[in-house]
Amino acid sequence: MTRDVTLSDLDLTLPVPDGWEVGTVPAGDGSVVVIAPEPWGPERGFRPNLTVTAVESAPPLTPHRAGTEALALVLTDADTHVAAYDVWPSGRRLTRLSWVGGEQLVVVSWVLARRARVVTMTATVDVERWSSTRELMEAVVREVRWADEPAEELPYERRWRRARLGPGPAEPRRDHDLVELGENLEDLSGVLGEQRFRPGGVTLDREPAVAFLTGDGQGLPLTAELADVGLATAEGPTEAGRRLRTIVREADRVLQVEAAVGLLPLSFTLYRRGGDSVVVCTDGVSQWVGTDPHGRVLQQVPTRVHVMDLSTVGALGTLASWLGAGPAWSLAVDDRVPRELLTGRVQDPRTRAPGSASPQLQQVWSRIGALWTLRAHDVPTGASAGTAVVDAADRGVYQLGAAEEDGTLALHAMPAAALLDELVRLVVDPARTWSGPPEEEAS
Known part of the structure; x- marks a missing residue:
């Protein structure tokens, strides 16, 4: 069971699971909304949570651009392994394993492009609880109701074939082979080489x-x-x-x-x-x-x-x-x-x-x-x-x-x-x- 909570500052309404509470945490450029189960004692270990932030962005804004910029930023973190990047309605879902405070966590960010802003919803769960909480987190994000419209995808332009992955052109490079199949998606070919295995021990x-x-x-x-x-x-x-x-x-x-x-x-x-x-x-x-x-x-x-x-x-x-x-x-x-x-x-x-x-x-x-x-x-x-x-x-x-x-x-x-x-x-x-x-x- 869930209850609807309207976040007026973020212009959206989301379903909050029973037993979870909504709070805010001050951040450098505003406040971060946090949804987490309550009560939660230290004996239970890491507390799963879902955060919501919004950042204004100048047009033209597309899911491709919002997702690529988030991916490029995450790839700079040496304590993170990016496991997946895929399409989500009006945006991208970015899944990674990350060490935070001595904990190995699964971190999933839904980077959602709206008309004039990017809303990022990030689920953070310890690895042991991931299988049992994944569907709950996804259901919350999937059922959000918005006050504004999603950003529109731009038709493919040939010049995007030569754009760079990461900061630079407004639109990231497209995967030309996929374009031939009718898919207007980002080129991910350069990501795998950034995450080669480095043996320890x-x-x-x-x-x-x-x-x-x-x-x-x-x-x-x-x-x-x-x-x-x-x-x-x-x-x-x-x-x-x-x-x-x-x-x-x-x-x-x-x-x-x-x-x-x-x-x-x-x-x-x-x-x-x-x-x-x-x-x-x-x-x-x-x-x-x-x-x-x-x-x-x-x-x-x-x-x-x-x-x-x-x-x-x-x-x-x-x-x-x-x-x-x-x-x-x-x-x-x-x-x-x-x-x-x-x-x-x-x-x-x-x-x-x-x-x-x-x-x-x-x-x-x-x-x-x-x-x-x-x-x-x-x-x-x-x-x-x-x-x-x-x-x-x-x-x-x-x-x-x-x-x-x-x-x-x-x-x-x-x-x-x-x-x-x-x-x-x-x-x-x-x-x-x-x-x-x-x-x-x-x-």
Whole structure:
């Protein structure tokens, strides 16, 4: 149940959920309206909230311009990973993971262009509560009633093809390939390169590192490299080494990603033990996608791993960064693709699309850069879940359906916001939300 609250200073009326209260917080250029549940004690952790602000803006104002300016600003924050950017009525929805006050939060901003102003509604929720509060937040924003009219979208002009993403021209550069499909949308191709994975922790030879972390205590490899990073001595594991081994060996959930960029195999394993996690991974998909790995790289990269001791909520952001999850425009692809041909395209970009490929598939095909499978296993319940996808850069990721008798696969678009929800589900949420075991045929 909700009650309507009119914010006269903001010229809008919004539904406030039962148990939530409305307040204001002074800001440098006015006041920020805050909607949050009350009462809320410190024992409950971070309090979810929705803020509303409005800023006057000179015309011509469009959803493209308002959204792009917000995106460019967020990309400057080193503690934030932008996970999604998509269309919302009269504006854009911008979803990111952000560290604030030691908390890993999901922050979603609805940047809404009105005739002479930009209204921004921002939901901020801790990762553990995101799945249970997402629909509530979206419903509040969707049901706002406005006193003014939305800004109009301007017809596409060819000069926008050369405009820059970010501050500069009044209208941001458009995605010319999408324009050919009748879609007047911003060019997001430059965003992915701004968010490449930056490994933390320590880097070790893969085989002895995995044996050290997973071994039963007999004959552990106590290498000089393990000693150099403080995980072992000649007598055995150090306190830090014992901590990592305990998390790994007593993990209540194990998540594994196997990826390929060209012929380069990459991997990511997350061992979760409650709120603590250990990640053991090679370089990330986001570091190599768009390149042509060959020669020594194919032998050297898979043999070195980064070992990180993280909070479980922090591991979520690490996985998103490793995969290169980020803003993209997904396309509806109705084609079925021969499985071997798709695998060949990942391995060799010169592999041609099927002759009958639709314009949508042709755009996806030209951008395919990686294939990855994700499997999550919940140890206490035995429940499993997973997915297999191809990564098509600024056209997003596409889940692979089960292979038919003729060897063809369907590609199902997974919008960037949906991908983040899936990662939250597999890393953080209880196993009871899982739908079932992964489809082996799709790997």
